[in-house]
Amino acid sequence: MPTVTYLGPYFERRARHGAGSWIRGESVEVSQDWLNEWRHTLPLSHFRLEGDEGITVDGGNDGIPDSGWSRKDILNWLNEQNVDTPSGYMTKTRALELVEAHLNPSEEEETTEEITGDEE
DSSP, rough: OOOOOOOOOOSSSEESSSSSSEEEOOOEEEEEHHHHHGGGGTTTTTEEEEEEOOOOOOTTSSSSTTSSSSHHHHHHHHHHOOOOOOSSOHHHHHHHHHHHHHSOOOOOOOOOOOOOOOOO
């Protein structure tokens, strides 16, 4: 679940969604749906958002992950494509690198001729 923390500049700020007040330094756990609906009222200069999966927007409207996709959706796409992913936490940037590598596999480097030393 995402967590929202009010960082200031005031000790207390009335919440625009009508559910009380934000207290500086106090972390509040919210649902992803709530955050998606109210994120426009939480400027990053005054709030810290942790655990936010973000909103996926397909930039090319092509079904291929890009920077508009959420990390979770990119990882799901990689899984659907049977792409091997490293164990442990993976950043969104690293996940997008895996997408790129999957879509554009590099060709094997051409083998160079062995030089035996007999050529003069």
